[in-house]
Amino acid sequence: xxxxxxxxxxxxxxxxxxxxxxxxxxxxxxxxxxxxxxxxxxxxxxxxxxxxxxxxxxxxxxxxxxxxxxxxxxxxxxxxxxxxxxxxxxxxxxxxxxxxxxxxxxxxxxxxxxxxxxxxxxxxxxxxxxxxxxxxxxxxxxxxxxxxxxxxxxxxxxxxxxxxxxxxxxxxxxxxxxxxxxxxxxxxxxxxxxxxxxxxxxxxxxxxxxxxxxxxxxxxxxxxxxxxxxxxxxxxxxxxxxxxxxxxxxxxxx
Amino acid sequence: xxxxxxxxxxxxxxxxxxxxxxxxxxxxxxxxxxxxxxxxxxxxxxxxxxxxxxxxxxxxxxxxxxxxxxxxxxxxxxxxxxxxxxxxxxxxxxxxxxxxxxxxxxxxxxxxxxxxxxxxxxxxxxxxxxxxxxxxxxxxxxxxxxxxxxxxxxxxxxxxxxxxxxxxxxxxxxxxxxxxxxxxxxxxxxxxxxxxxxxxxxxxxxxxxxxxxxxxxxxxxxxxxxxxxxxxxxxxxxxxxxxxxxxxxxxxxx
DNA sequence: CGTGCTATTTGGTCCGGGTCAATCGGCGCT
DNA sequence: AGCGCCGATTGACCCGGACCAAATAGCACG
Numbered sequence: 001x002x003x004x005x006x007x008x009x010x011x012x013x014x015x016x017x018x019x020x021x022x023x024x025x026x027x028x029x030x031x032x033x034x035x036x037x038x039x040x041x042x043x044x045x046x047x048x049x050x051x052x053x054x055x056x057x058x059x060x061x062x063x064x065x066x067x068x069x070x071x072x073x074x075x076x077x078x079x080x081x082x083x084x085x086x087x088x089x090x091x092x093x094x095x096x097x098x099x100x101x102x103x104x105x106x107x108x109x110x111x112x113x114x115x116x117x118x119x120x121x122x123x124x125x126x127x128x129x130x131x132x133x134x135x136x137x138x139x140x141x142x143x144x145x146x147x148x149x150x151x152x153x154x155x156x157x158x159x160x161x162x163x164x165x166x167x168x169x170x171x172x173x174x175x176x177x178x179x180x181x182x183x184x185x186x187x188x189x190x191x192x193x194x195x196x197x198x199x200x201x202x203x204x205x206x207x208x209x210x211x212x213x214x215x216x217x218x219x220x221x222x223x224x225x226x227x228x229x230x231x232x233x234x235x236x237x238x239x240x241x242x243x244x245x246x247x248x249x250x251x252x253x254x
Numbered sequence: 255x256x257x258x259x260x261x262x263x264x265x266x267x268x269x270x271x272x273x274x275x276x277x278x279x280x281x282x283x284x285x286x287x288x289x290x291x292x293x294x295x296x297x298x299x300x301x302x303x304x305x306x307x308x309x310x311x312x313x314x315x316x317x318x319x320x321x322x323x324x325x326x327x328x329x330x331x332x333x334x335x336x337x338x339x340x341x342x343x344x345x346x347x348x349x350x351x352x353x354x355x356x357x358x359x360x361x362x363x364x365x366x367x368x369x370x371x372x373x374x375x376x377x378x379x380x381x382x383x384x385x386x387x388x389x390x391x392x393x394x395x396x397x398x399x400x401x402x403x404x405x406x407x408x409x410x411x412x413x414x415x416x417x418x419x420x421x422x423x424x425x426x427x428x429x430x431x432x433x434x435x436x437x438x439x440x441x442x443x444x445x446x447x448x449x450x451x452x453x454x455x456x457x458x459x460x461x462x463x464x465x466x467x468x469x470x471x472x473x474x475x476x477x478x479x480x481x482x483x484x485x486x487x488x489x490x491x492x493x494x495x496x497x498x499x500x501x502x503x504x505x506x507x508x
Numbered sequence: 509c510g511t512g513c514t515a516t517t518t519g520g521t522c523c524g525g526g527t528c529a530a531t532c533g534g535c536g537c538t
Numbered sequence: 539a540g541c542g543c544c545g546a547t548t549g550a551c552c553c554g555g556a557c558c559a560a561a562t563a564g565c566a567c568g
Contacts, residue, residue, distance in 0.1 A: 130384060144352055
């Protein structure tokens with residue numbers, strides 16, 4: 001190994017070891033020599049601006065992406081132009097894994113604000129997985145986690161009414177922000193009402209009305225994209241669907 | 255390697271190489287020596303009867319399962335008892351991958367009819383993945399495919415109305431059956447109306463009504479669980495949502 | 509500071525599909 | 539054959555949330 005490579009590795013160590021999300025996107029037991037391997041396949045780029053595409057549906061699959069800052073929406077469109085947002089992604093989360101099978105992206109990923117990320121060459125990454133056992137498992141775990149999220153979203157859209165979905169959305173967002181070290185109470189939404197509505201399978205009017213109602217009931221306070229959670233307990237209660245009184249949908253429980 | 259192991263391998267070769275789904279669950283380029291590796295981690299079992307659990311939510315994750323015959327529903331339940339069917343599985347398909355992250359099953363898998371399967375020890379499997387490059391990629395592809403299915407389901411439930419969902423369901427089922435070598439026209443449903451309804455995010459009455467309407471319009475003929483597709487073209491047309499005349503939901507296309 | 513643009517909010521109206529209820533029909537059991 | 543059971547069908551009613559329309563509010567720009 002040449003000296004220049006050592007220098008490279010040193011830079012790499014800083015960039016990844018010090019990255020604020022490294023323990024999120026790298027397996028715990030990863031050693032320096034493994035990091036060195038991993039770093040070789042990272043492509044660094046400029047940050048994205050609001051509205052920029054991380055990738056587009058139809059593009060050849062080449063990289064998987066780790067979001068370092070900002071936020072990104074993932075959406076899927078069918079041939080009729082029906083559009084469904086599948087998820088919002090925040091720092092430390094991975095995008096692009098669903099493209100592995102078809103070798104091309106089926107979804108598009110769009111920045112909701114200025115966002116930076118790392119891109120990992122997938123073909124190189126999967127070679128390295130052969131050498132680093134922990135990395136392979138991490139890949140599988142990440143995909144499994146992605147599946148779990150979609151499962152929960154399906155359960156929510158399939159069984160919850162509009163009010164419950166909104167409450168669930170707010171509580172989930174709050175908890176994710178908290179885990180990232182931000183305030184769980186004071187949330188800056190990076191997505192529009194339209195995008196929230198689409199994600200939850202509702203219309204923008206319904207989202208707006210329910211947020212107004214939540215504010216009227218002192219559960220939150222809203223000012224455009226700034227939302228303050230004032231009564232998380234009641235919100236959780238509503239989100240769980242155990243909200244008595246309101247003539248809620250009684251779902252089939254076979 | 256002892257002679258007895260060779261004999262074992264020979265049996266194995268028959269059981270897997272001749273398995274009617276081997277090219278579905280094994281990567282193309284898998285060589286005999288790889289097969290031998292893989293066979294070591296397969297646990298064989300009795301077939302399941304209708305209503306038997308392949309695995310239950312909460313169980314420790316140990317195996318992933320390849321369905322060999324029959325059909326299985328996968329469902330997810332939340333703490334309130336809301337139940338959502340996430341998918342129906344047919345021969346050649348893989349179950350259990352979503353449990354990798356949390357190391358326990360979050361969903362339950364129930365046989366809809368007599369079904370046989372192979373169980374692969376996951377921990378052993380992931381060791382073998384280190385040795386057999388194709389197998390690792392196959393694993394990732396399978397998970398990716400699973401993600402794609404959930405994405406499509408989300409898009410459908412989020413954007414299609416009841417009639418479109420039913421048409422999509424029938425067309426998709428028909429095409430999957432066809433790929434398995436069965437008739438694309440004459441379908442024997444293994445799931446109840448209740449299960450169809452739940453999967454599609456509808457009620458049993460709506461499913462029943464729409465199937466009656468499809469029959470009245472000569473698109474299908476229904477007799478209990480036997481469905482014959484009489485006009486796949488119109489069904490496809492309906493499923494794609496381009497069904498003019500009916501005052502359908504115009505979704506937001508931002 | 510007016511003008512236009514877009515996002516959001518709010519007020520009505522309406523309908524798809526959920527809910528409730530009754531009936532039907534196939535199947536197993538005695 | 540008669541009975542009970544359970545899944546499926548059909549009808550009647552109603553409501554949550556979509557749809558349409560108008561008002562309001564920021565924000566950008568000349």
